[in-house]
Amino acid sequence: MARFAFQEQSLALGAAQVLYLYAWFTRTGDIMRENIVLSAQLFELSINYAGCSRDLPTEHWLQLGCDIRFGQPAILYAWLQETEPSGSTLTSIYRERATQLLEYLKTVPRFADAGKSWTSPWDMNFNQLRYPDIPAKPIWNASKVPLAVFLEEHYGTFRSELEGIINAVDVEDGYEAIRRADVSVESLSTPGGWDAIRIVRYGNWNDAFCSFAPKTCALLKTRKELVNCPYVNTNYYKLFPGAHLKPHFGNAPRLTAHLAVIAPEPLRSGISVGPAQSLWIEGKSMVIDDTYPHSVSHWGQHPRYVLATWFCHPCDENHDSGQVCAESL
Template sequence: MLDGLVLSRTDDQQNDQPIFKLFERAFFSAVQSADCVHVDDGGLQCRDIRGGFDPVRWDQLMNQMWRLVEHAYKHPSLAHALAMSLYSWFWWEGPGSDRVNVVTGRLACDFFATSLNFNNCVDPNLPLQDFFQRNCHMRWRYLLMIASELGRYLAVVRLDMRAARDVLQSAQRYFQAMRQLPAFGPHAGKLASPHDISLNADYFPASVVNQGPIWKNAREQVPIVAFLEDNFPTIQGELLAILADEHRFSLMNQATRNAEPQFGPRDDDWLTAYLVRGAAFNELVCAHAPRTCALLRARPELADCHSGLSGSGFLRMRPGGRLKPHFGGAPRLSAHLALLVPDGEVYMSVGHETTRWVEGEVITFDDTFIHSVTHNGDKPRYVLNVWMCHPCDPTESHGAAGRTIPDYCDGPQHGVLPPDLPAR
């Protein structure tokens, strides 16, 4: 029993949801929107905006986090839950700060490593069935994502080369250990860095190798890309009509957004207005963009894609906004039609590549690589986001009778999922 929770000492996956939910409730009660600045003593001074930030509850949340950290050092069955919670709710130094919390990041790495050992995920002789049932494949990936991104942040932003070297050396040791595990298949030996890791490799390893993080010939290879670009004036026009009403987009965001973990430092860094999810169209939102919804209904990649990971909607990124490094859900493919892109440093990192939006053009990318967004421009950036069933997915017809699998899907098809586990 801990903080009113009944926790397991032997099965750490049983502890994931109760601890995550504990932090989720506490986080959303303490932080919704806040404007924070760094002060001379290195701390944060926060100003409550729209009644969203409660500094007393924030302090309580931090104290609760440290109490659980102490327990996790003594009880490794708590390590994975703490690692995911630290990443999910404490990636930034505080509400409104765009500085990465190096202390909690390093703790998350320590706890992910502890959870790998606790579950015997480092043993190359662990049966594949056990490897996946214990979620070892995702534990390894989150450890490598956090360690590599934290090291890059220390080197590029903090210019702390000594700390960056320590973290990146640890990341490289973890990476080399992961590449030796038979569960990750023959493609693992071709990975040059943690930023080559993709969740889609579990399903379509040849396509991941052939295409990489950002697809280079998507207009020819993915039919919806040319369709979106050809209809750019219509889609942009409906977005502009929505934005003509000062509060309409924010209301659409409230109506369609899920309760997400802390993706950005501020609650309004990233706003969404989803038109469709899992082939189900939101008629209330479509009423504000009827022509865009009509266009999307005509696309089998969305209308006939019943995966809960599919969908489309308008996304807004505020000036100064950030999206922390994360993995998208697999299996799927993503596309952004750039609708309004301000001048300045506005870019997305996907795997080992970086790209910038150009109005009227589509970026097609595999969001199951590590990816993040930085917006240092002076106006909001808007895109139409599309999450579609992957073209290499043989279980999805995409509405085409007798559809053939594209050539870029061909190659050694040994992913990490053993054949006796479901792929979806």
């Protein structure tokens, strides 16, 4: 596929995305390094094919997906540079490619102000590339985000139904039974690291889950931030002791709200988002910008269950999500 995409450049962007996902989201937890290299190269190739240039009007820049074509390879090259074995001649090559892509982005007029804070690709995030005039922050004030407040208000319902699934009497492990019935989940952790149950993805609700947790699904369906956005997901995540999730990042425009439904060890599992860190506290919400590179670790002895929902960015003007941009900052 990669060889063909290098020849047929109209396929470069699609092939780059597939290679990245296949390399990163493998069930074994391993990262396929060769695919990451090819992905970064194809993302770069797609820049010229699309005609992405600092001189494009903003509307055309966004329509062509130039944010992703520049930003994704910059981050991938930065990761390759940092993880290349000591003494490798490729280290300087990856560093140069990451730096050149970042420096070009900083010359794009719409990033004139935002780019002043970018000293490495890790300082970028895709929401900031989409909304350069909105202050970027890896972790938001959950008390000012209506969906996060809503999740906390209904914590008791979510926990009751989740415990009913975990302790189902007619199966050995209700959570595992629902998870195994759905093959549309990806893996970012070491083996045995985390298990996901899909609740809704791109508007498609998991009927098997909703039959076990009807109140949970009914509550989530009342939120405009979810039902009016075509690209949102909501999952339950079970993180096992000793698990570590690889650094990864999502696409704009969206944010992620986490509700720690079962987290018996509040100081033993946490998340790093860009330069910031936070811990899950049972019954409390957390709002992160997952378009920053982020990773997760669990140092405790008991599984941790989090209700994670990706929702419309408050500043997304294309969907009626019931949010106001300024009030959510």
